Amino acid sequence: MKQDKISYGELENSEMINVFEYFDFPLFFISRTPDNDLYLNYYFKEVSDDVNKRFFSRISTKEHLELLQQRISVLGLLMNLKNKNRLNYLIIDSTVENPDAKINLIKVDDTNLEPLSFPETDFFVEYDHLN
Numbered sequence: 001m002k003q004d005k006i007s008y009g010e011l012e013n014s015e016m017i018n019v020f021e022y023f024d025f026p027l028f029f030i031s032r033t034p035d036n037d038l039y040l041n042y043y044f045k046e047v048s049d050d051v052n053k054r055f056f057s058r059i060s061t062k063e064h065l066e067l068l069q070q071r072i073s074v075l076g077l078l079m080n081l082k083n084k085n086r087l088n089y090l091i092i093d094s095t096v097e098n099p100d101a102k103i104n105l106i107k108v109d110d111t112n113l114e115p116l117s118f119p120e121t122d123f124f125v126e127y128d129h130l131n
Contacts, residue, residue: 006102014039019128020128025043040059044118074119
């Protein structure tokens with residue numbers, strides 16, 4: 001997957017391997033592509049009825065393990081990804097049916113960081129709804 005655009009089909013073909021927060025749908029999870037790339041997905045905002053906004057970033061196996069083994073906190077990982085210019089906004093419209101439709105990935109930086117998008121308090125992952 002490229003970091004500037006992704007298709008709805010690429011998202012649908014990814015497998016959720018860890019779900020850390022769930023409320024009606026997965027809010028915070030790690031997905032794996034058919035190419036074995038890992039992606040952090042962190043929902044934080046409903047834009048409208050069918051549109052949501054989340055953080056989205058490719059992560060390394062090491063970052064994934066650090067998160068699972070509680071060697072890095074959620075806020076710590078999000079901040080590291082932002083500071084390394086690897087954190088993106090992903091805005092998903094659930095009414096889109098064309099798997100080839102592209103979604104722009106918007107790099108998160110100090111000029112566009114939404115004030116309430118990061119967790120209010122830091123925490124470590126504790127429970128995986130899939131395992």
